[in-house]
Amino acid sequence: MKLYNTLSKKVEEFVPFHEREVRMYTCGPTVYNYAHIGNLRTYIFEDILQKGLEYLGYDVKRAMNITDVGHLTSDGDTGNDKMLEGAKREGKDVFEIAQFYTEAFFKDMEKLNIKVPTIIGKASDYIDTYIEMISKMLEDDYAYISNGNVYFDISKAKDYYKLSGKNADDLFVGVRDSVSLDVHKKNPADFVLWFTVSKFENQILKWDSPWGVGYPGWHIECSGISYKLLGEYLDIHCGGVDNIFPHHTNEIAQSEAFLGHKWCNYWCHGAHLNDKSGKMSKSNGEFLTLTLLQEKGYSPLDYRYFCLNSHYRNTLEFSYESLDSAKKALEKLKNKVKSLDDTLMIEREKMTKYIDKFKESFENDINTSLMLTTLYDVLKADDINDTTKLCIIKDFDKVLSLDLEINCEKEIDSKLEEEILKKIEQRNEAKKNKDYELADSIRDELLSLGVRLIDKREETTYEII
């Protein structure tokens, strides 16, 4: 598996900490408004990454936060509190706003066939963890108190700019919004870990802390939730490119200061969806939602298909003309699939070639358009029959999730099951003896027969493909 890593600025071979297991963290929404379709593009990319890794046989443990406190309208420590803004706009309190938009977010995820991450952490539920981390950072001199707030001292971090490739002189060029001119900071890019001096008189969400009543900074929440839910070592951390600086940069600084070692190996960022006027943004109040697209007659999966046609690292410009083309193409694809004859004998041995091609496309830094091309190649192929095509497409749809409405049920008889279990046992034995060549050959042999092994921490299960 090859992935572009923002940290090294290179496409790298992906090697997780634990064999066949991936710990993945994806930054979640700030729930003060609906998600716009730009945000949703990022969640679709993360969904494909998770499902693709599962398709390759990894056991993916994924966590995501819901930001219901601490996010100001600038990504630095300036501007208004986003949650309070939402509450004011709608004449509700912050709890109602958070609940309403969290539910709206999960409805959008469901409509887009995005798998809900294994664990969801609400920022306001992890206050003790942030306090534990901040206390340690103060103790170890990574943080300091000034004018009542606790700040992270970026001059203490090891290579603070390694993720963004920026340097201190860049800070005020083009990213004016990302750092604040707060006179209480030692360095302009220092950031708040804990606010006790709030400029918001009506701040409702606040907690007691060793430094006074207050609330956490935005960046500490992801470091805290990830540490609590996924442990000290993270394989993949995702988000949109706007998260690289300052959010993810600050996450790395805090987590590594607290943990005392490298935290996350692979940083994957999705490029933005723009409208014609430029970046789509939630905070400027005008943006496209999934519901709006539905009102205009598009299905959520038309939008998913539209996103899959381009590479996640390329900026994508939204237009209704392009969405129309995606809608037509998806309709045609579904009709073609529906017209396939599902009564023929499945030629399992012929499936591998296409499945391998599909995997290779995914392994090539998540090349979704090539994955779709492979799907079209299956439809056009003249060396496999219709029912075999259906089985392959059904398998691909586990990752693509376009609801291709396939009827291709495969029976598994008990004799076959017995045979598979025997093979799994032989493979476990081979692994125990460190004979990985034999273990791999057993896995490949089963795969060529249409049986995919899924390695979990405690056991190996299988699925018929």
Ligand code: AMP
């Ligand atoms: P937010 O709710 O603003 O915190 O953003 C949620 C996710 O959407 C984050 O991963 C952002 O990086 C990402 N994001 C924000 N704007 C865009 C955009 N225009 N296109 C794609 N992703 C975006």
Ligand code: ZN
């Ligand atoms: Zn985050």
